[in-house]
Every structure is written in C-alpha cells, then in structure tokens.
Amino acid sequence: MAGREEMSTSFGAAAGAYESGRPEYPAEAVEWMLEPVASHERRLRVADVGAGTGKLTRAVAATGAEVVAIDPDAVMLATLRDAVPGVPTFLGTAEALPLPDAGLDAIVFGQAWHWVEPVAGSREVGRALRSGGVLGLIWNVRDEAQGWVRRLTKIMHGSSAEEMLSAGDPPIAAPFDRIESREWRWTRPMTREALLAMARSRSYIITAAPEDRAAIETGLARLFDELGLRGDASIDLPYVTRAYRALRP
Template identity: 65%
Template sequence: MAGREELSRSFGAVADVYESGRPGYPSEAVAWMLAPVRAEGRVLRVADGGAGTGKLTRAAVEFGAQVVAVDPDAAMLAQLRERVHGVPTFVGSAERMPLPAASLDALLYGQAWHWVDPTAAAPEAARVLRAGGVLGLIWNIRDEREPWVRRLTAIMKGSHAEEMLAAGDPPVGRPFGDLERARWRWSQPMTRDALFAMARSRSHVITASAQERARIEDGLELLCDEIGAVGDDTVELPYVTNAFRALRP
C-alpha cells in the first residue's frame, strides 16, 4: 500500500486526467473565502497553494486578484500554465513557501490541506500572509446522500480528505484561531468518460496495483451502465463544497 507521501505526490503522472476529471469551485465559495480582505478598488494578492492544474487559480483570477500558483509537482504546474496564462508558478510546499514574508492578502488551498503537516504549514502560512490576511481551505466532496454516489465511493474507496472532514474541521493550529465554515450543494453533469477520468485522478487509483485498478474499472463499467452514463449521455454528480477561513492575527 502506498504511503501518504507517495500518494500526495502521485498526481503529476496523470495531470491531464486530473484536469479533465476534477470539478472547479463554486464562485460563491471563493468569494466567501476572500470576503474578509476584499476592498473597493484594491487588487488582492493571492497565492493558490497546492495549485495542481489550476482549478482554484482560475477562480481567483476571475475575481481580479493578482495570483501566484505554488505546487510541489512541476508536471501539475505545466498543466496549469497551459490553461491559465500570465500566472507565475513556483515549485514549493505548504511547509516551505517560495514567497516573501507578508506578501499576500490571501493564501488558498483547494483539495490540498489534508496532505500537509499543519504544525509546519500554519506558521508558514502566517509568515507569507499580511496581518489580517486570510487562510482559505476548500474541498469538493461528492454528496453521498445519493445512493449511486455511495456505490461510486465504495468502488473507488474513500479519500484522506473525506475521512478528515467526516471527523470534523481540518486541523490548522497556531497562530490561527477558530475556523469559520460554509457549505454549498451543487451538481456537475458528467459523461461516462468524465466519471472514469475523475476516478483515475484519485491517488488511491493512481498508485494501486494492476489487479486493484482492474477491479475499480470493472465496477465503474457496471455502475455507469446502470445509471445511464452511456456514450455522451450525462448524469448529475452531486457535490458538497466545504470552505473554511481564518484570519492571520
């Protein structure tokens, strides 16, 4: 079984699949994370930490922010540069950000904080944020109130993020105080190919044995047939977006 470090660094091998299979973020959720630092006529300085292929980067750019993207995987950043032009990219980690002190109004993490060491990442976030700056954490989680979505998770297996959020708020720690939390429910139309791409972009699947991957693919084939995800026909995949924010003292 792959260890946590191997899982967290596995996505670059399938960066194009990650880009096609993973959802973006609701604009309302990104606006909520940035709300404490937005001011009329002021351009926000924002970093997308664990930026991956730039799903959250794009959302921050749409708000008119001056954005930089940081990720430990150069292959993921290469995908980001193909799709988001004009955003500087840096190889780095949450525990060691390649950014100057007090240089940011907001530091955002999309589908990423569950991979970090919060005891090191929280002080580093505080270092790069200005006083009053916001640390924003966000995850898209499939809504398992829908029976077929529960079956999908059983086929693919649950993720570290899902397990962490099921247990409560994400750990952050000093110098940040209590987290504020907000939630949005929405859905995304998915074709059969998109559902397979989403599954193939997950760390457990990327690092699985050939036998385990075959089991997952067979299960997905059967599920897609049953729910009508055939050819170009789509099904609505429901999501719950969980967003958190905390201010730097």
C-alpha cells in the same frame, strides 16, 4: 497500499485526467473565502498552494486578484500554465513556501490541506500572510445522499480529504486559532468518460497496483452500465463545496 507521501505527489501522472475530471469551484465560495480582505482600492495578492492544474487558481483570478500558483509537482504546474496563461508558478509546499514574509492578503488551498502537516503549514502560511490576511481552505466533496454515489465511493475507495472532513473542521494551528465555514450544494452533469477521468485522477487509483486498478475499473464499468451511461448520456453528480477561512492576527 501506497504511503501518504507517495500519494500526495502522485497527481502529475494523471494531470490530464485531473484537469478534465475534477470539478471547478463555485464562484460564491471563493468570494466568501476572500471576503475578509476584499478591497476596492487595490488588487488582492493571493497564493494558491497545492494548485495542481489550476482549478482554484482560475477561480481566484476571476475575482480580479493577482495570483501565484505553487505546487510540488512540475507536471501539474505545466498543465496549469496551459489552462491559466500568465499566472506565475513556483515549485513549493505549504511547509516551505517560496514567498516573502508578510507579503500576501490570502493563501488558499483547493483539495490540498489534507496533505499538509497542519502545525508546520499553519506556521509557514502565517509567516507569508500580512496581519489580517486569510488562510482559505476549500474542498468539493461528493454528496453521498444518493445510493449510486455511495456505490461510486465504495468502488473508488475513500480519500484522505473525506476521512479528515468526516471528523470535523480541518486542523489548523498557530498563528490561527478560529476557523469559519460554509457549504454550498450543487450538481455537475457527468458522462461516463468524465466520471472515469474523475476516478482516475484520485491518488488511491493512481498509486494502486495494476490488479487493484483493474478491479476498480471493472467495478466502475458495471456501475456505469447499470446507470445507462453510454456515449453522450450524462448523470448529475451532486457535490457539497465546503469552504473554510481563518484570519491571521
């Protein structure tokens, strides 16, 4: 099995699958994260860290905020620039942000904080946020109340995010000390090809040995055949969006 660092920087190898297979974020969840700093007087200044192909970036931009995207993978950022034209992009990580001190209203992470060392990441985010600014964390997690979704996860294997969230709230550190959370439940219609793209965008599968990847693909094909997913046929994949926010003192 690949190490944590290799998995965290593996996504560029599957940037296309990530863009097509991963879901968008509900607008109301993104608005909730930014609510404490919402202003009618000026545009918010927001950084999306671990931005990937821009799934969260475009949702933040849709609120009217001025947003920059930061990611350690140049391939992912190239895909983001095609998907969200005009957004400035920078190579960087949560622990070493290419941002000035106290310059932002919010720093957000979509499907990314579980890769961050929370003490160093919290300290660096706190440095770049103004007083009263928001650290926003958000994940789209499959709702495994349905049996076929549990089977899907078993075939694909669990993720670092799922393991972390099953233990409770995501860990944060100084200067942040209190975190709020909310959930939204929704479904996304998925064809066989979309489900395959979603699976192939997961770090466990990207970094798996060829024989392990082949076994996973065989298991997925068997499940999709049983579900009758052929051609344009689709099935509703249930999601829970979990959003968190913490304010910088």
